[in-house]
Amino acid sequence: MSWEKGINIENVSEIICGSHIFMGVGAIKKMDFIAEQLKNKGVDCVIAMTGKRAYESTGAWAVVTEALDKHNIKYILYNEVTPNPETHQVDDAVKVALEGGAKAVISIGGGSPIDAGKSVAILMEYPDKNCQDLYEMNFAPEKAAPIIAINLTHGTGSEANRFAVVTIPEKNYKPAIAYDCIYPMYSIDDPALMTGLPKGQTTYVSVDAVNHVIEGATTVLNNPFAVTLGNETVKLVAKYLPKAIENPEDLEARYFLSYASLIAGTSFDNGLLHFTHALEHPLSGVKPDLTHGLGLAIILPAVIKVIYKNSGYILADLLAPIVPGLTGDASEAEKVENGVRQWLVSVGIDETLKDVGFVEEDIEKLVDLAFTTPGLDGLLASAPVEATREVVRQIYTDSL
Known part of the structure; x- marks a missing residue:
């Protein structure tokens, strides 16, 4: 499909x-x-x-x-x-x-x-x-x-x-x-x-681009342009991020990662964003030292699990370079969650919310911030599943 x-x-x-x-x-x-x-x-x-x-x-x-x-x-x-x-x-x-x-x-x-x-x-x-x-x-x-x-x-x-x-x-x-x-x-x-970007930053910014298109392609306002740019973004990041990690001065890798970031920015300019950014902003709002891309990576698998039942057709194509063999069926939600987590580990990201200093007692504050921070309501309203407090709480909890 x-x-x-x-x-x-x-x-x-x-x-x-x-x-x-x-x-x-x-x-x-x-x-x-x-x-x-x-x-x-x-x-x-x-x-x-x-x-x-x-x-x-x-x-x-x-x-x-x-x-x-x-x-x-x-x-x-x-x-x-x-x-x-x-x-x-x-x-x-x-x-x-x-x-x-x-x-x-x-x-x-x-x-x-x-x-x-x-x-x-x-x-x-x-x-x-x-x-x-x-x-x-x-x-x-x-x-x-x-x-x-x-x-x-x-x-x-x-x-x-x-x-x-x-x-x-x-x-x-x-x-x-x-x-x-x-x-x-x-x-x-x-x-x-961009050749002087440290290994961690190289990964975090590239994962930011991947998040942009996963969200931009699956909002209630998505469109073929956002999805097409998203498919290309994930393909390029999957191919060239390992090369840039291995050789930071690889100009071809930096070029295509730069292009992927550019079209990802255009993708969400057209399709907008939803859960991952809406829920990451409270994380780095509370802990400003938390790198944005790392925060996104930590909560991404839980977000994909939540939205897959409504966005499976799009995500199956979009994520094929990092989680191959998907059909888009809702029953694959946990498979996709685990597959994305394994890909993140393969590029050097294995942290959880606990690893970056959050504990279970922080969850309610984070949920409150997701719903009260100006501007985030528009992102939550664009999510492909209803953004209830229970859904937001579950994403944070699963990411601990």
């Missing part, structure tokens, strides 16, 4: 492809063209959003500054973005950007700097608001400063879509936003900038 049987042909789909992306070894050299385009739009100062090290160690920063200098564009460096960025970082950066006269944002890094940069770009246009206003959905932005995304990982897909995530630490909230105004104007996916 093919995945087409899992598509509701009466569901009118909106197919979205919102960013202009340069992809390939050496794509960072397109920064000269991008700087020229910014200058032509009247941009004479930018703020660069990044973490503490990778922007320099990859060589990206040297190319960026050379291009900006050539086109007489001043730049402000904000290199305080952490994994799972927080609202106060965004507010600090907005203050610096406005005081310095920045008119655009260049984000250099993985999902965290790109998402933080998207948030700064919005708030530069709404100086009377702060980041908590934005992520508690107190207003709906319709404009943002131009965004340039230079991607240094192959997992989040944020360089290709309209999503962003920032944590509100005081409330353990990790909301997600999605607005058309934060599609990057230009993005760069250069696999040569």
Whole structure:
């Protein structure tokens, strides 16, 4: 049985492809063209959003500054973005950007700097608001400063879509936003900038991409585009992730993992997300040091078990490269759960929620956060099975 049987042909789909992306070894050299385009739009100062090290160690920063200098564009460096960025970082950066006269944002890094940069770009246009206003959905932005995304990982897909995530630490909230105004104007996916990713991070970001398509292909809003991109994503990650783990400098492997991440980001931009992301955000909201991709991996098998009865046709095709021989029948739910868990172990992920510091007494708090964190209700509503508290509790419990 093919995945087409899992598509509701009466569901009118909106197919979205919102960013202009340069992809390939050496794509960072397109920064000269991008700087020229910014200058032509009247941009004479930018703020660069990044973490503490990778922007320099990859060589990206040297190319960026050379291009900006050539086109007489001043730049402000904000290199305080952490994994799972927080609202106060965004507010600090907005203050610096406005005081310095920045008119655009260049984000250099993985999902965290790109998402933080998207948030700064919005708030530069709404100086009377702060980041908590934005992520508690107190207003709906319709404009943002131009965004340039230079991607240094192959997992989040944020360089290709309209999503962003920032944590509100005081409330353990990790909301997600999605607005058309934060599609990057230009993005760069250069696999040569990704060869320094550590083994663990290489795996975690790739598993993030796999989660994106498992969810994007199985929401109640899925469509053939999201599913087709999903099938290709899983095939590419299954083939090239072991190669990148074995040889981090394998540019072919990094290229196709980067491409997989890109199309996965586009897949969920069209199909949206559901359980895995909605339930992971409380995990790293409570424990900001938990890597997002690891949190997703821990709960993924339990999520697949829950949704397989409603999404078996699609998942049988989608997961064939890592769990072969599936038919889509609901009776395979435990087989699929175990198969996905075995694949995760094969790429080096065998942790449980207990291994990363959670205990049974934490479950109710996590369930509460899944239902009260702003924005996660939309993800839960997109799940292929009803997202009751009992279902959410069971996923967390099974992941302990």
